[in-house]
Amino acid sequence: MAKQSSGLLGSLGFVKSPGAPVPHRKHTSACETVEMPVPASVTIVMSQHIGAPCTPCVKAKDQVFVGTLVGESTAFMSAPIHSSVSGTVKKIDTVLMPNGTKAQAIVIDTDGEQTVDPAIQPPVVNSKEEFIEAVKQSGLVGLGGAGFPAHIKLNPKDKIEYLCINAAECEPYITADVREIMENHENVLYGISQVMKYVGIDKALIGIEDNKPEAIKLMQEKTAQMSNVEVVTLPSRYPQGAEKVLIEQCTGRQVPPGKLPSDVGCIVMNVASVGFLGGYLKNGIPLTTKRVTVDGSAITEAKNVRVPIGAPIKDIIAFCGGYKGTPAKLISGGPMMGTALMTDDFPVLKQNNAFLAFDEAEAKSLEPTACISCGRCVNACPMNLMPTKLEAATIYKRVDDLKKYSVMTCMECGCCAFVCPANRKLVQSMRIGKAILRNAGK
Amino acid sequence: MDGKLIVSSSPHISSPVKTKNIMLDVIIALIPSLIASIYFFGPRAAVIVIASVATCVIAEYICRKVMKREQTIGDLSAVVTGILLAFNLPSSVPIYVPIIGGLVAIVMVKQMFGGLGQNFVNPALLARIILMNSFPVLMTTWYPSGNFGADTTAMASPLANIATGNVDALPSYMDMFIGNIPGCLGETSALALLIGGIYLIARKVISPIIPVTYIGTVFVLSAILGQDPVAQILCGGLFIGAIFMATDYVTSPLTNKGKFIYALCCGIITCLIRVFASLPEGVSYSIVLMNIIVPLIERATVPKPFGTVKEAK
Numbered sequence: 165m166a167k168q169s170s171g172l173l174g175s176l177g178f179v180k181s182p183g184a185p186v187p188h189r190k191h192t193s194a195c196e197t198v199e200m201p202v203p204a205s206v207t208i209v210m211s212q213h214i215g216a217p218c219t220p221c222v223k224a225k226d227q228v229f230v231g232t233l234v235g236e237s238t239a240f241m242s243a244p245i246h247s248s249v250s251g252t253v254k255k256i257d258t259v260l261m262p263n264g265t266k267a268q269a270i271v272i273d274t275d276g277e278q279t280v281d282p283a284i285q286p287p288v289v290n291s292k293e294e295f296i297e298a299v300k301q302s303g304l305v306g307l308g309g310a311g312f313p314a315h316i317k318l319n320p321k322d323k324i325e326y327l328c329i330n331a332a333e334c335e336p337y338i339t340a341d342v343r344e345i346m347e348n349h350e351n352v353l354y355g356i357s358q359v360m361k362y363v364g365i366d367k368a369l370i371g372i373e374d375n376k377p378e379a380i381k382l383m384q385e386k387t388a389q390m391s392n393v394e395v396v397t398l399p400s401r402y403p404q405g406a407e408k409v410l411i412e413q414c415t416g417r418q419v420p421p422g423k424l425p426s427d428v429g430c431i432v433m434n435v436a437s438v439g440f441l442g443g444y445l446k447n448g449i450p451l452t453t454k455r456v457t458v459d460g461s462a463i464t465e466a467k468n469v470r471v472p473i474g475a476p477i478k479d480i481i482a483f484c485g486g487y488k489g490t491p492a493k494l495i496s497g498g499p500m501m502g503t504a505l506m507t508d509d510f511p512v513l514k515q516n517n518a519f520l521a522f523d524e525a526e527a528k529s530l531e532p533t534a535c536i537s538c539g540r541c542v543n544a545c546p547m548n549l550m551p552t553k554l555e556a557a558t559i560y561k562r563v564d565d566l567k568k569y570s571v572m573t574c575m576e577c578g579c580c581a582f583v584c585p586a587n588r589k590l591v592q593s594m595r596i597g598k599a600i601l602r603n604a605g606k
Numbered sequence: 607m608d609g610k611l612i613v614s615s616s617p618h619i620s621s622p623v624k625t626k627n628i629m630l631d632v633i634i635a636l637i638p639s640l641i642a643s644i645y646f647f648g649p650r651a652a653v654i655v656i657a658s659v660a661t662c663v664i665a666e667y668i669c670r671k672v673m674k675r676e677q678t679i680g681d682l683s684a685v686v687t688g689i690l691l692a693f694n695l696p697s698s699v700p701i702y703v704p705i706i707g708g709l710v711a712i713v714m715v716k717q718m719f720g721g722l723g724q725n726f727v728n729p730a731l732l733a734r735i736i737l738m739n740s741f742p743v744l745m746t747t748w749y750p751s752g753n754f755g756a757d758t759t760a761m762a763s764p765l766a767n768i769a770t771g772n773v774d775a776l777p778s779y780m781d782m783f784i785g786n787i788p789g790c791l792g793e794t795s796a797l798a799l800l801i802g803g804i805y806l807i808a809r810k811v812i813s814p815i816i817p818v819t820y821i822g823t824v825f826v827l828s829a830i831l832g833q834d835p836v837a838q839i840l841c842g843g844l845f846i847g848a849i850f851m852a853t854d855y856v857t858s859p860l861t862n863k864g865k866f867i868y869a870l871c872c873g874i875i876t877c878l879i880r881v882f883a884s885l886p887e888g889v890s891y892s893i894v895l896m897n898i899i900v901p902l903i904e905r906a907t908v909p910k911p912f913g914t915v916k917e918a919k
Binding site: 176177178179180184185186187336408418419420421423490491492493494495499500501502503504505506507520522526527529530533534535536537538539542543546547548549550552553568569570573576578581582583584585586587589591592595 | 609611612613614615616617618619620621623624625627628678681683721722723724807810812813814815855856858859860861862908909910911912913914915
């Protein structure tokens with residue numbers, strides 16, 4: 165397989181070596197997933213995916229079980245939402261989301277029994293249509309973080325040649341995906357085989373960074389007899405798990421700006437998504453739990469925890485021994501692309517894969533100094549952009565330059581800001597630059 | 607949980623390499639040349655370096671104070687400018703020369719344009735050019751190394767000998783490589799500069815593209831033009847220019863392609879000046895000229911975003 169590596173010339177600095185040498189900090193890679201106790205109540209948000217929010221289909225005082233449908237939408241781009249607990253609906257509420265928007269949410273008081281909805285049965289799948297319908301009913305969205313509804317992703321109009329399984333897990337700290345492989349490889353492989361069968365894909369490629377040798381070894385053993393599934397060892401250089409980078413690394417194809425993976429004959433699925441799908445096709449239990457890595461300098465005991473969706477983050481952190489000292493920053497996701505949260509009252513969403521709490525020393529944000537045009541950001545950008553030029557274009561609101569230097573191609577991976585010796589807030593500038601360009605209507 | 611949480615844009619971690627560490631690495635890389643200059647030109651070399659560095663740092667401090675801007679001497683860039691300026695002076699210059707040079711570099715070339723990152727030409731190099739034109743005799747009076755300038759007669763630099771056709775007076779290649787030749791403080795020892803350059807490349811402070819292209823171009827073009835290519839690369843300011851001056855971040859292109867074009871043109875202009883112009887040396891002028899052209903190179907070398915070039919696969 166084509167493996168982009170800048171090799172000797174790259175390490176000497178003659179050719180561009182995209183990406184950033186981020187620290188790994190995979191402290192929890194050997195931590196087996198533990199189940200957290202059922203929280204007293206859960207808050208199930210109606211917007212846990214890209215697309216239209218769901219409408220609650222239960223009301224206060226309704227009895228619900230694990231897997232009971234609680235939110236659905238008639239919109240094309242959406243995914244149904246299920247109860248993660250058994251208990252009683254307390255109220256339908258409006259909650260503030262980490263990104264500042266508001267969403268409806270169903271608050272459920274749990275009974276601690278975790279009774280599975282008696283109506284649940286394994287889906288009957290004999291055709292592509294039935295498969296897509298089953299995926300839709302499972303409530304699956306892209307679990308890597310984006311939350312793209314899976315039944316839309318798996319139903320492209322183009323012919324798909326490659327199924328790329330994203331197990332790169334390039335973000336520091338997070339080990340939820342490597343645990344998925346170690347603990348749930350049977351369902352991962354079953355899920356892959358079913359996707360290939362019903363979507364009509366001949367080849368699957370599982371991309372894993374070389375800092376997870378145990379996962380690579382296990383997957384190679386398990387796929388040794390499968391001629392159409394291959395494990396691709398990726399260099400541990402952030403961001404191998406970015407969709408476009410992963411596709412290039414696995415297949416040598418580049419997804420053009422504004423296009424989708426299916427435009428180059430590829431579908432990318434996170435390993436946790438495909439692992440869930442494998443299990444769902446066997447037992448019919450929709451997406452109600454999530455494995456998250458809890459780590460960071462302000463966490464007492466770093467763990468991989470299986471949590472019910474909607475559980476308050478503070479309950480999960482309490483299960484990990486609580487905070488060590490005073491937390492200064494709480495991040496949902498990894499430190500490169502994750503969102504800083506203003507409170508730990510937020511509930512877990514489907515696409516969450518980690519919660520990190522940093523102490524003051526680690527959370528300290530460094531004051532920006534003058535750009536010295538060192539070119540580190542240009543060298544690091546996996547999308548081959550010029551972040552320093554884009555930052556200037558944003559600061560001076562030069563709409564033409566934002567367009568010329570292609571700000572919309574930026575995926576906000578954070579490589580530029582990570583390597584910047586002057587602490588420039590480059591990703592923040594990219595986001596503002598995109599907004600300027602959108603508002604300018606160009 | 608009590609207390610407030612910091613909410614900021616991702617990423618939430620950053621590389622430990624900061625501007626100050628980079629400048630410190632450049633200073634470390636200049637130490638072998640500093641030792642060589644003191645070895646070949648005596649304690650006078652140290653005096654000139656100290657005068658130049660002190661002027662640069664004090665000038666920067668006062669400038670920032672007067673302009674009511676945040677203080678920046680802590681980033682060590684003024685120290686780097688001071689050392690590089692001193693390295694571009696002969697050992698025999700009176701002490702006011704590095705002081706005037708330091709003031710020109712920091713006040714006029716750097717701070718007037720907004721400080722670090724905003725100067726469009728290399729401060730130390732433009733200061734050297736201004737000194738060359740202001741004090742042409744002082745700036746080209748070379749004493750042989752080892753005699754520390756006392757009671758000895760001035761002699762021509764190897765490049766001046768080449769320019770005047772006095773090829774018999776050329777020192778051996780070994781002397782040129784080690785630095786046992788007349789010249790500016792820091793430019794004579796190719797060996798010491800090379801050690802510094804390898805350090806900078808190993809530390810990923812500079813990309814080897816500029817020095818390799820620049821020196822390679824001068825070597826090849828000198829040979830084509832009928833010059834002695836080894837003497838052309840070892841004599842004069844090529845090594846210090848190619849390794850430490852042309853690689854200045856602020857005044858060189860961002861992309862690898864841009865760096866290549868820039869260094870190639872630096873090499874061509876250097877050879878043209880050396881061979882065809884009335885000046886024996888052309889490194890300073892070629893780099894400053896190319897510094898000015900950098901914005902044009904940048905415009906012509908904007909990289910194609912990912913996915914917009916079809917790969918031949």
